[in-house]
Amino acid sequence: MTRRRLIGLAGLIVLAGTVPGIATPAPGISPKLASCPGGPPAVAVDIGHDLTAKGAQSARGRGEFHFNRELAHSIAAALARAGARPVLINAEGDRLSLKARVEQINRTNPALLLSVHHDSVQPHFLQTWEVNGQTLDYSDRFSGFSLFVSRRNPQASASEQFARAIGEQLTSKGLRPSLHHAEPIKGENRPLLDSTLGVYAFDGLAVLRGTRAPAVLLEAGCDQASQ
Template identity: 45%
Template sequence: MRPSKPVLWAMLALCAGTAQAATIAVDVGHYLAAPGATSAYGETEFGYNLALAKVVAQRLRADGHVVLLIGAGGDMDSLRARPAMASGADLFISIHHDSVQERYLSTWTVAGKAQRYSDISHGYSVFVSKDNPRYTESLGCAEAVGSAMKRAGFAPNLHHVMNDAGEGYAVLDPDLAVYQSSLIVVKYATVPALLLEAGVIINRDEALAMKQPDTRRRVADAVASAMSCLTPE
């Protein structure tokens, strides 16, 4: 018989060696059969998400947090199942990398193959849902992550609020690139939840930067430093 979510988290906390650790679910955005955006160099967003999520999870564990890595196998095709797995956690974080609308894309050649790119957008953004039952806490953690990313030298991405971008997102904090959304994984979570678009991989420069180990480490450090937003029960 599989343990319930609260029992599972308790077991993980014991393995972490601390009863005071926060429990954090780190979700790898997308999956192998539907890998999300494609970078300016033809690489999948899922690959970027998985690599970054692993670094974030490792960094959080180093701080003593209990971490559940969701979707790392690449076979989780249910968006609602992802936040459901986080039941009992203190926070759900979905890791993603961004793109732009089709009409902004141009074509160039990489290693003899045509690829799509756009340099119009760059930087990070953070999304929360007002439909989340823990919205106030979600927003607090989203602002903490946005602030930490900005302090770490990452640029807030305001492309989502351009009048002609066709995005339809309401900006909650333009200085920190925090947005209101109806994205399923944050909307249907029963715990505080946010989605982090760490960078724009359709952007040629940023696609390369986001692959660098130092960049991933800086993102992970920023996320870890923002965990002071948590008040474990």
């Protein structure tokens, strides 16, 4: 199977794992993946953050890591149904340095890497509300998905192809990208490579930069939204 075909297929599978009710695509794909030279391709699914540094707290007080882990398991299941070999990175939520995370990914020698995250907003966009007696932050200003690639990844062009393939599948089902990461403000101002598909460059992201395979980071939605 060509890399272009694998990237396109992976985009479909990510859609199946991300959007409830969408079946894993195309009967008969599994034998094609299984018959790849060297066996089914490995796809690393990196679970963003960990149980110690849980990432952004949601509008209802839940750590981002838990959302990331649930979605990563869903995507991995869709990959397995399609005949790929998903490799979950840090499924136990151990505290990992970025260097150790990259080393773990590269040891699996994946054909592709997808790092799964949920989005947050800059502090000045946050408001507060009461949830079960707690005062928590929330923001309904932004919604939608975002996809990031590093142009310093050794396979930057293929990384961008992978991101576009995911974006095409998500937008085909009516999901919209979030464009707020391109705003010219502190903490954002990311180069927007494709406004229709929500693809950004974030060259310094260690996991994307250091992984040898084509790599994409998915921000699946804003966990600080009230809904």
